[in-house]
Each structure stands twice: as C-alpha cells, then as structure tokens.
Amino acid sequence: MTYESIKFTLNDGIAVLTLNRPDRLNSFTQAMHGEVRDALDKLQADKTARVLVLTGAGRGFCAGQDLNDRAVEPGGKGVDLGESVEKFYAPLVTTLRSLPMPVICAVNGVAAGAGANLALACDIVLAAKSASFIEAFCKLGLIPDTGGTWALPRLIGPARAMGLALLGDKLPAEKAEQWGLIWRCVPDEALMIEAMAMAEHFAAAPTKGLAFTKKAMLASWTNTLEEQLQLEAGMMRELGYSHDYREGVAAFIEKRQPHFKGE
Incomplete structure (x- = not known):
C-alpha cells in the first residue's frame, strides 16, 4: 500500500508511525484508518520490531475524526x-x-476528541509543553469514544474524568502530567529527541518481558488479586525459560552490559 495520510518506518527494531495530514491537524478519514491498519499489520508481521513510536506531523498530534469525511446537515x-x-x-x-511491545506516543500539539484518547491508548505518553488534550465530544452531543470512558477515570479518577468529559475544557500538557494523565511533559524542541531515546532504550531491552508486563498491567483492572497472582506465576514461569532472562542474569554476574534479543 502507498501511504498518503501517514508515514511509516521500521529500522533497527524501532517503528515510527506519523499521522500525516497536517493541514487537517491529522484528523482521521476512512482512508487514513486503512493506512494505519496496514502499517500496524506490517509491524506485527515483522519479527524484528521491538517498539512503536506514534506521533503527528505539523503543529498538532490529532484532532480526532475529520468531520468533513462524514458530513451531516441539520435535518x-x-x-x-x-x-x-x-x-x-x-x-x-x-x-x-x-x-507485544511498548508503544510510545509523542504528542506534538493538540490532541482532541478521538486523538486525545488515541494517545491514551498508548503505553507511555510524552507531550510537548505546547500540547493539550481536549475531550471535545460533549460539544457535538457525543461521548468520549476510542476508549476514553475507560481510560480517563482509571488514569485521573472519576471527578477529573467527569469534568473533562462534560465540559470539554482544554487540558495543557503540564497539568496533564501533574494529574497523572501522561508520563511526562517536555520542552517542544526535546519531544522527538526524548521519544527516540526512549525507543532506542526499548529496542535494546528484553521485549518479551516488557510485553508480558504490559499485558499483566491491563489484566489487573478486571482480575481479582488471586487471579492476578496466578497470572503472574504463569508469566514468570514462561519468562524464566527465555533467552533474555538467562542473558540478564549472566550479564549481572559477569558485570557486563546484557545483549537482549527480545525473546
């Protein structure tokens, strides 16, 4: 597939997916959804992939749905x-x-509607200081979709989640960090530097263990403590036989840097 609405690269285990409709603040169309799906299919099929960075081109991350792509008229x-x-x-x-890998979102500007909740679907969110998050659905008589009603109360609690959802106020990146909505707010010029440095770290890390950690964290929202303990035991059993665990222990004993293969 030839991409017109996104950019996608995969080098040295690091995949970078850039939403690329800057004139429309990278808002989604059906065509763009198709391209993103194709890129993610390629990512999952490539056994060398160790981390994904998701970001946007231009002055915004993503303004959600392009309303021109499904325009309606009163009546x-x-x-x-x-x-x-x-x-x-x-x-x-x-x-x-x-x-089965860490997903880093680098929010380079406004993240509104589905764009805000797309960012929150990623594992680690970095945001430029000038970035902001807006749950704009209420202004159109809608609800926060794209997982917003699930992620928001879990990340920042019911009171703040309800306020953002019902009022649709802009949440600056610095306050988003203070509230625990995102991992870190960084200077604009440092955003991609920090995102790629983190990606390089993950590309050399024990990917299978990270993937299991991600899976276990998400499962904890619905599991009982007993179920979670059982899940942890099963995962640790499998990881204990992995190459990366053996390499990590050997490197520790030999006082050298480990060379993980992600398996």
Whole structure:
C-alpha cells in the first residue's frame, strides 16, 4: 500500500508511525484508518520490531475524526457512528493495547476528541509543553469514544474524568502530567529527541518481558488479586525459560552490559 495520510518506518527494531495530514491537524478519514491498519499489520508481521513510536506531523498530534469525511446537515440523514467506532476506532485501540511491545506516543500539539484518547491508548505518553488534550465530544452531543470512558477515570479518577468529559475544557500538557494523565511533559524542541531515546532504550531491552508486563498491567483492572497472582506465576514461569532472562542474569554476574534479543 502507498501511504498518503501517514508515514511509516521500521529500522533497527524501532517503528515510527506519523499521522500525516497536517493541514487537517491529522484528523482521521476512512482512508487514513486503512493506512494505519496496514502499517500496524506490517509491524506485527515483522519479527524484528521491538517498539512503536506514534506521533503527528505539523503543529498538532490529532484532532480526532475529520468531520468533513462524514458530513451531516441539520435535518438530513443521520450517520451510524456506532459502526464507525466498531469498524475503525475500537480495533485501533485494541491493536495498540495488544501489541507485544511498548508503544510510545509523542504528542506534538493538540490532541482532541478521538486523538486525545488515541494517545491514551498508548503505553507511555510524552507531550510537548505546547500540547493539550481536549475531550471535545460533549460539544457535538457525543461521548468520549476510542476508549476514553475507560481510560480517563482509571488514569485521573472519576471527578477529573467527569469534568473533562462534560465540559470539554482544554487540558495543557503540564497539568496533564501533574494529574497523572501522561508520563511526562517536555520542552517542544526535546519531544522527538526524548521519544527516540526512549525507543532506542526499548529496542535494546528484553521485549518479551516488557510485553508480558504490559499485558499483566491491563489484566489487573478486571482480575481479582488471586487471579492476578496466578497470572503472574504463569508469566514468570514462561519468562524464566527465555533467552533474555538467562542473558540478564549472566550479564549481572559477569558485570557486563546484557545483549537482549527480545525473546
């Protein structure tokens, strides 16, 4: 597939997916969804991939859905937004959550609507100081989709989540960090430097262990303590037989840097 709405590269274990419709603040169209899905399929098929960086081109990360792509008129025929969520946004979130590698989101500007919740579907969110998050759905009579109603109360608690969802106020990146919505707010000029440095760290890390950590953290929201302990035991059993565990122990004993293979 030739990409027109995104850029995608995969080098030395580091995949970078850039939403590339800067004139529309990287808002989603059906064509863009198709390209993102294709890129993520390529990522999952490539056994050398160890980490994904998701970012946006231009002055914004993602303004959510491009309303021109499904324009409606007052009194006109409605649009099945449920189908849009089921076909495009929900699979995107579940794919990012289930990728067996860390997913870093570098938010370079406004992240609004589905764009804000797309960022929150990633494992680690870095945001430029000038960036902001806006749950703009309430301004259109909608709900925070793309996993927003799931992620927001878990990340920042019900009171703040409800306020953001019902008021649609802009949340600056610095406050998002203070609230625990994101991992870190950084100077604009340092955003991609920090994101790529983190990606290089993950590309040399024990990927399977990181993937299991990610899976276990997500499972903890629905598991009982007993179920979680059982899950941890099963994962530790499998990881104990992995190359990377043996290499990590050997490197520690030999006082050298480990050389992980991600397996």
